[in-house]
Amino acid sequence: MSSRTSPKRIATVARREFVATVSRPGYIATLLLLPLLMAFIAVLPAIAIALAGGTSEIMGLQPPGEISVIGVVDDTGHDIINDAFLSWHNADQESAAAQGRERPAGEEVLGDKLPEFLKDKQLTDRSDYGGFDEAWRIELRRYPDVDAARSAIIRDEAKAVYVFGDDWMETGQVRSLLPERGAMSVALFPGKLAVARLVRKSIAAPSMADARMVERLLKVMETYEETVRDPSKEAEDDPENALDQGIAMVLPVLFASFFSLSIFVASGYLLDGIGEEKENRVLEVLLASLTPEELLLGKIVGLGGAGLLQTSVLLVLGLIPMLAMGALSLGFGTIAAMALCAALGYIEYAAVMAASGAVAGNRQEGRQISAVFTLTASSPMFVLPVFMAAADGGVATFLSMFPPTAPMAMTMRLGLGDVPGWQLAVSVIGMAACGWLSWRVGSRVFRVAILLTGARPPLHRIWEWVRGR
Amino acid sequence: MNAVLDVQGVDKAFRETRAVRDVSFSVHEGEIFGLLGPNGAGKSTLIRMMLDIYRPDEGSVLVFGHRMERGDLDRIGYLPEERGLYRKRKVIQVLRYLGQLKGLDATAATASADRWLLRLGMEEYRDKKVETLSKGNQQKIQLIGTLLGDPPLLVWDEPFSGLDPVNANQVRDLLLELRADGTTIVLSTHLMAQAEAICDRVGLISAGQLVLCGTLSEVRAAFGGEHGVVITDAPLEASEQWPEVTRVLSEEPCELGVRFTLILTAADALAARIQSGGHRLYELHRHRPTLEEVFLQAVAEPR
Secondary structure (H helix, E strand, O other): OEOOOOHHHHHHHHHHHHHHHHOOHHHHHHHHHHHHHHHHHHOHHHHHHHHOOOOOOOOOOOOOOOEEEEEEEEOOOOOOOOHHHHHHHHHHHHHHHHHOOOOOOOHHHHHHHOOHHHOOOOOOOHHHHOOOOOOOEEEEEEOOOHHHHHHHHHOOOOOEEEEEOOOHHHHOEEEEEEEOOOOOOOOOOOOHHHHHHHHHHHHOOHHHOOHHHHHHHHOOOEEEEEEEOOOOOOHHHOHHHHHHHHHHHHHHHHHHHHHHHHHHHHHHHHHHHHHHHHHHOOHHHHHOOOOHHHHHHHHHHHHHHHHHHHHHHHHHHHHHHHHHOOOOOOOHHHHHHHHHHHHHHHHHHHHHHHHHHHHOOOHHHHHHHHHHHHHHHHHHHHOHHHHHHOOOOHHHHHHHHOOOOHHHHHHHHHHHOOOOHHHHHHHHHHHHHHHHHHHHHHHHHHHHHOOOOOOOOOHHHHHHHHOOO | OOEEEEEEEEEEEEOOEEEEEEEEEEEEOOOEEEEEOOOOOOHHHHHHHHOOOOOOOEEEEEEOOEEOEHHHHHHEEEEOOOOOOOOOOEHHHHHHHHHHHOOOOHHHHHHHHHHHHHHOOOHHHOOOEHHHOOHHHHHHHHHHHHHOOOOOEEEEEOOOOOOOHHHHHHHHHHHHHHHHOOOEEEEEEOOHHHHHHHOOEEEEEEOOEEEEEEEHHHHHHHOOOEEEEEEEOOOOOOEOOEOOEEEEEEEEEEOOEEEEEEEEOOHHHHHHHHHHOOOOEEEEEEEOOOHHHHHHHHHHOOO
């Protein structure tokens, strides 16, 4: 037949396959469960610390009930810290800790501290408003300058110090000095609420009713982070840091495995879909209107789209919070490279998975046949310790450049550290070439086997189809 | 008359099995062509080659006067023998999809589906899931699937299987209406009575070979014309002694002698010869052979 494929028909098949797949209860359940799984992974560091008997690093504060020191440096030249209120705050926190009281006393009187003209206005946002997270006890401490603040952090006296610089009046920006953290920390500007409350109350006093202060009153703190490193500290000697590093390695690998998982999920849909159509005897009805290549391409595109949707949900709901919390430190380029490897992996395996479904008599048999490919593709996960020990070692490098294992191995390596550009290029070219070969082989077998019924053909017969006989 | 389908010398083997051997025939525009043969004769393989699902090892197939092109798939309504539907989907969803695969947009596919559902009295099942329909109604939905977009050529493989007599008659009437509208139809069946009632021409397939092809009268004539049943004590056989006997199809001993089923050239001459030979003739009646008899005869002794 000349003019072999019609893009319109491919699109029709792809659309149908996509819609049919994403409306399956199993797909929807997976879509909902994935973010939960990702959320679990995001809090994995906290769980790991709790299991490891670690201390308070989870939120960057001391555990509930204990008092954490949060520092403030006022370099604004406008004396924006009211010492009387600071003392009152600290006394109140001490008594709250002693009494087991949750909310700070006198919170309700904040409104009275605001200038009259601001009382009816909606303040910018709740976090800037200056409330407390009632679970944490915070002692506010003034430091004379940034150096003193850094020292306080290095000797673990303060959990964070907020530096109000001389540009604060104009920009509202506040530097947050934080101790060096491991991947296990999910701290997001610890104690910021208390500091904002302190400053707001201080500058809202009648004596401070200056027009520029009013602007600052509306937006007290736009915080940005600066990590304070302790040069004398050897990270390897710190068991907690060692745990951090371990988790820091596991998280990207887990993340990479989700990318690879999308290959199998989408290929699995392909396999199941063909098996189902074979069981329902729909295939020949479809072949009355489509060429086998159109049918196969439409399925690959449509089900790849369904897999892509899952991966996108994973990215949006899982990756962004992990990155924001600092639990995962992958750059955009790395994530893009992982996505490319996953896409090429799907192309590599989709056609042969479809051929497996076509050769098999039913879905169960299809899964048995495809297990060979699934095991091959996921084999790098079986040697995970090798990757963890040396992501740029011989075995890991070979597996990441050997096309059948490259999709998973390369994403794992990308998650674990820098991969030389030439190795990534070789791997990508290899996967693309293997994908093309897979299409050639898979589509040939698919074309012949799609209408087979009864016993599964022997291997030598399939080999003849591959050779085009 | 234009040949909508022209099959020339096609051959297809699956390993050691030659499923189709050197088959040639044409299907003319606006006719119902019956492709007849027992199960396993090679009809479905032949049809798959006609539709380019299988490629012939030898020979060629021309559709609408040329080798099959991608666009021709949209002009052919094919009902395969191995058929099914998406069981979990609604009837209209399935039909809309099948219509879209034929190149219709969603609106046109839905309109075409609704029109055919109404014509076949199936409109009440429009929004029902396929799996809730009876086997016969599912079969009718499958038939409708082939009619979407009003293709000029229909290829239906065993369309009557699974249908009760009422639905079978409805489908037969539909076929006649479609022919009247100018649709060319290739009908594969092993139900000779149905084929005899509606086909303009037939091709008989046996063991992968086309053993007969032509109009009903042509294939009857090709197998010797009249059939007859004779009860006599004469030892009838196809020989010089009995030149009126073309072939003995069967012989069974009976109380009066032997009951022969024969193909005859001249019944009256045979009666005279039996009696002139001193034999008794108890009964002789003749009839035009049915398509089934021709078929059985052809299969038993292919020419």
